Amino acid sequence: MRFLTAGESHGPQLTAIIEGLPSQLPLGKADIDPWLRKRQGGYGRGRRMVIETDEAQIMSGVRAGRTTGAPVTLVIPNRDHRNWTEIMSPEPGGEPRKKALTDARPGHADLAGGIKYRHKDLRDVLERASARETAARVAVGSVALKLLSELGVQGANHVVSLGGIEAAEGFDWDRLDAIEENDLRTPDADAAARMRERIDAAKVAGDTLGGILEVRFRGLPVGLGSFAHYDRKLDGRIAQVCMSLQAMKGVEIGRAFDQARVPGSAVHDAIAYRDSTYVRDTNRAGGLEAGMTNGEELIVRVAMKPIATLMTPLPTVNVMTHEASDAARERSDTTAVPAAGVILQTIIGWVLADAMLEKFGGDTLPELQERVAAARAYEQAY
Ligand SMILES: Cc1cc2nc3c(=O)[nH]c(=O)nc-3n(C[C@H](O)[C@H](O)[C@H](O)COP(=O)(O)O)c2cc1C
Numbered sequence: 532m533r534f535l536t537a538g539e540s541h542g543p544q545l546t547a548i549i550e551g552l553p554s555q556l557p558l559g560k561a562d563i564d565p566w567l568r569k570r571q572g573g574y575g576r577g578r579r580m581v582i583e584t585d586e587a588q589i590m591s592g593v594r595a596g597r598t599t600g601a602p603v604t605l606v607i608p609n610r611d612h613r614n615w616t617e618i619m620s621p622e623p624g625g626e627p628r629k630k631a632l633t634d635a636r637p638g639h640a641d642l643a644g645g646i647k648y649r650h651k652d653l654r655d656v657l658e659r660a661s662a663r664e665t666a667a668r669v670a671v672g673s674v675a676l677k678l679l680s681e682l683g684v685q686g687a688n689h690v691v692s693l694g695g696i697e698a699a700e701g702f703d704w705d706r707l708d709a710i711e712e713n714d715l716r717t718p719d720a721d722a723a724a725r726m727r728e729r730i731d732a733a734k735v736a737g738d739t740l741g742g743i744l745e746v747r748f749r750g751l752p753v754g755l756g757s758f759a760h761y762d763r764k765l766d767g768r769i770a771q772v773c774m775s776l777q778a779m780k781g782v783e784i785g786r787a788f789d790q791a792r793v794p795g796s797a798v799h800d801a802i803a804y805r806d807s808t809y810v811r812d813t814n815r816a817g818g819l820e821a822g823m824t825n826g827e828e829l830i831v832r833v834a835m836k837p838i839a840t841l842m843t844p845l846p847t848v849n850v851m852t853h854e855a856s857d858a859a860r861e862r863s864d865t866t867a868v869p870a871a872g873v874i875l876q877t878i879i880g881w882v883l884a885d886a887m888l889e890k891f892g893g894d895t896l897p898e899l900q901e902r903v904a905a906a907r908a909y910e911q912a913y
């Protein structure tokens with residue numbers, strides 16, 4: 532499978548085309564829109580999320596509630612575009628345009644992107660670098676999650692740390708509701724309250740916050756990905772999509788950074804054979820060994836940097852005058868850590884769905900389901 536997205540933050544719409552989905556996958560807006568809504572949520576987001584009510588229009592590849600095997604096109608309109616029609620117009624003229632950005636913001640694409648593509652109005656960089664693009668990736672990823680659910684795979688995401696406040700350990704698949712009910716996406720209500728206070732304080736100070744997200748998947752068959760070649764290794768492929776998400780600066784499988792500090796005997800998961808099946812009493816590897824799923828739960832943690840646009844701005848340089856100035860202040864989130872978990876789950880879901888199709892193939896969902904069932908039977912008999 533492959534996909535492309537296009538669209539600017541304040542342009543008319545975001546567009547995604549997915550190619551290679553099997554036919555006969557039940558699919559409708561009800562599988563996509565709840566993920567778009569979740570991505571908009573979370574305490575600490577800015578006013579843009581009040582303007583947008585993201586919804587996907589399915590423009591191709593689905594008929595009567597099922598994929599046909601043709602490319603699936605998804606469109607998400609930008610409601611805010613109506614306030615930006617002249618600023619974003621593709622027609623020439625009107626320069627310098629309103630909202631031109633020339634005070635490069637540290638931590639953004641502005642300066643390197645301006646030099647690379649030879650723009651002096653850094654809005655030409657900002658508009659596509661913006662995490663608005665993630666709405667398209669979430670729409671695509673939600674389709675992947677639907678495919679995974681038809682194959683018996685379930686995912687979850689939660690916030691483990693925000694602004695330096697740690698949530699209590701103890702993820703529980705039976706308590707997913709507690710994550711959804713909470714606008715910090717952590718089941719630890721006490722930590723959520725303290726995170727909220729810290730976000731409020733950061734906002735008052737004109738500052739921003741980052742955090743750490745965890746994404747889990749269970750029900751994955753053994754052997755997705757491969758040890759045989761670098762670009763087939765699933766850990767590498769997962770890390771790539773995580774790192775490609777705006778503001779993500781670190782990825783670990785399991786607790787890699789803690790494990791790097793202790794001996795191997797405290798890290799690797801012993802193998803046993805009980806009740807006619809292979810078992811591990813621990814899952815410190817986070818479900819991946821040598822670039823392949825090993826049948827245990829997949830556990831990925833990702834570090835998100837604090838939002839780069841600061842209302843109390845850092846010093847910068849104006850790219851027109853070369854004079855010292857304050858970084859531009861765009862409308863902005865104080866934190867987007869809870870939203871990032873939603874995005875990470877969907878985009879990791881894409882990698883897993885793609886790996887499923889690669890291993891099992893099939894033009895149709897029923898063929899894929901039969902082959903996954905056969906592989907699970909082989910796992911049991913091995
Ligand atoms: C859901 C989400 C929302 C974001 N919102 C903002 C924002 O409002 N303001 C901002 O400066 N950065 C925001 N970012 C992060 C920037 O897009 C990102 O830091 C920037 O494009 C530079 O890329 P890099 O951090 O990956 O190097 C957001 C990121 C995500 C994932």
Ligand SMILES: C=C(O[C@@H]1CC(C(=O)O)=C[C@@H](OP(=O)(O)O)[C@H]1O)C(=O)O
Pocket residue numbers: 540577578579580583660661662663666777861862863864
């Ligand atoms: C639009 C979204 O996030 C945006 C991501 C973003 C950035 O710099 O990445 C900056 C802000 O853009 P704006 O100035 O239009 O408010 C966020 O709101 C979104 O998540 O849908």
